[in-house]
Amino acid sequence: MSGRRRTLLKVIVLGDSGVGKTSLMNQYVHNKFSQQYKATIGADFVTKELQIDDKLVTLQIWDTAGQERFQSLGVAFYRGADCCVLVYDVNVMRSFDSLENWHDEFLKQANPADPKSFPFILLGNKIDVDGGNSRVVSEKKAKEWCAAKGNIPYFETSAKEDYNVDPAFFCIAKAALANE
Ligand code: GDP
Ligand code: MG
Numbered sequence: 001m002s003g004r005r006r007t008l009l010k011v012i013v014l015g016d017s018g019v020g021k022t023s024l025m026n027q028y029v030h031n032k033f034s035q036q037y038k039a040t041i042g043a044d045f046v047t048k049e050l051q052i053d054d055k056l057v058t059l060q061i062w063d064t065a066g067q068e069r070f071q072s073l074g075v076a077f078y079r080g081a082d083c084c085v086l087v088y089d090v091n092v093m094r095s096f097d098s099l100e101n102w103h104d105e106f107l108k109q110a111n112p113a114d115p116k117s118f119p120f121i122l123l124g125n126k127i128d129v130d131g132g133n134s135r136v137v138s139e140k141k142a143k144e145w146c147a148a149k150g151n152i153p154y155f156e157t158s159a160k161e162d163y164n165v166d167p168a169f170f171c172i173a174k175a176a177l178a179n180e
Pocket of ligand 1: 015016017018019020021022023024034035125126127128129157158159160161
């Protein structure tokens, strides 16, 4: 592989506390899921190497360390992001209602050169809960929000059951690469 340059892509993950941001990243990067709730402490990011077409890519995925409750993530968190992943819990209406705020907050803090074309991806997580019976946000409603925001790609996921996690992050990586 000598002489081949790896492309570093920075991805940041935003959404209300408890929606499963850390779990999705753990499932994607370490193939692990934990039922225990631990507000993320410490580590700023995890990395995953993958190949997209003939390009070697290092995804650097930034997680919030519980500060999402205060919306005080600091400039280093947002700086140089190539893609923004928004996450909500399909069983919690408030986490869906918060998306607007997270979207606006990202654009305000990261201040990308072309906000209209900046790649966002939306993940509706925890679709496994109660066999889907406690779901309060429909796929249709989520897709309408995405359409209104300029056709943001949408994935329904379960970090617990490892459903759609790899396809979602592959889409994220591709979007980040296209924006690089
Ligand atoms: P964060 O605050 O957004 O980082 O959320 P966490 O990843 O810490 O997850 C919060 C809680 O939800 C934890 O107890 C996880 O085990 C649980 N959780 C995360 N994803 C899923 C999922 O897809 N399904 C189910 N049933 N629980 C999940
Ligand atoms: Mg977390």
